Amino acid sequence: MSRSIQRVKDAAAKLGLALAVKEMPSITHTAEQAAQACRCELGQIVKSLVFMCTETQELVLFLVAGDQQVDISAASLVVGSPLKRADPQTIRKQTGFAIGGVSPIGHKHKIPIFIAPALFDHKQVWASAGAPNAVFSITPDGLKTATQARFLTDLCCKFI
Numbered sequence: 001m002s003r004s005i006q007r008v009k010d011a012a013a014k015l016g017l018a019l020a021v022k023e024m025p026s027i028t029h030t031a032e033q034a035a036q037a038c039r040c041e042l043g044q045i046v047k048s049l050v051f052m053c054t055e056t057q058e059l060v061l062f063l064v065a066g067d068q069q070v071d072i073s074a075a076s077l078v079v080g081s082p083l084k085r086a087d088p089q090t091i092r093k094q095t096g097f098a099i100g101g102v103s104p105i106g107h108k109h110k111i112p113i114f115i116a117p118a119l120f121d122h123k124q125v126w127a128s129a130g131a132p133n134a135v136f137s138i139t140p141d142g143l144k145t146a147t148q149a150r151f152l153t154d155l156c157c158k159f160i
Contacts, residue, residue, distance in 0.1 A: 004097055004106075004130035011106035012136075015146050019136040021129040029100040029132055031066030038126045038135060042066040043118060046127035046143065048102040050091045050111075053081035059094050059111045063104055063127070063149060065118040068157040075156045078114065100132040104147045115140075115149035116157045 005021055012019040028034035031045040038045070045066030050059055060079055062070050076083045088099050096108035104113065104127050119125050120140045127143065129136045138146070 002131050002134075004101060004103075005134050007096060008103045008106040008130040008134075008136070011103075012146075015105065017138070017142065017146060019129075019138065021134055021136050023131075024133040024135070027100070027132040028135070034126060034135060035066060038137075040124075040126060041122070043068075044122045044125050046104065046119060046125050048104060048128055050086045050095065050099075050102060051075070051083040052086040052090065053079065054084055055081050059086055059090065061095075061102070061104070061111055061113045062152065062156075063113060063115040063119065063143065063147070064152075064157055065116055065121075065125075067159055068116060068118055069160050070152075071156055071158055075114075075152065078152060078156055079112070097128075097130055098132070101128050101130055101134070103128045103130045104143060104149075106130060113147045113149040114152045114156075115144050115147070116152050117154055118157060118159075119143070
């Protein structure tokens, strides 16, 4: 088991969550691949999208349904700062995870987290467990509580 997956398991234990990490036989870099592997709807996949505030260089994590994308202009208004995509090196340094495996929990450094309302259309969602081939399931309420996420507005997320 990778150190990243173990960090997610440790973070879950500290939060009092009994998460079962499921390691897939193949990499699930895309939401579509993850939905197929988890045998769930695309909207049940939690995409962890990391952006950087251009003014402060701080990272922000958006937890978005697999069938949605973030409108950066609208999200910038919610965050209160212009945003741009964070580069892979900064993401790994701040979260401890590589792109494709960014978990909502277990970050090396605390970053603000926002969650999309569309995830609450499902009883269960699947999020990355710290590696491109590892996921865990959780209720949307459990995810919001565990991450202390704030809600994004529906305007920030568009269905694709």
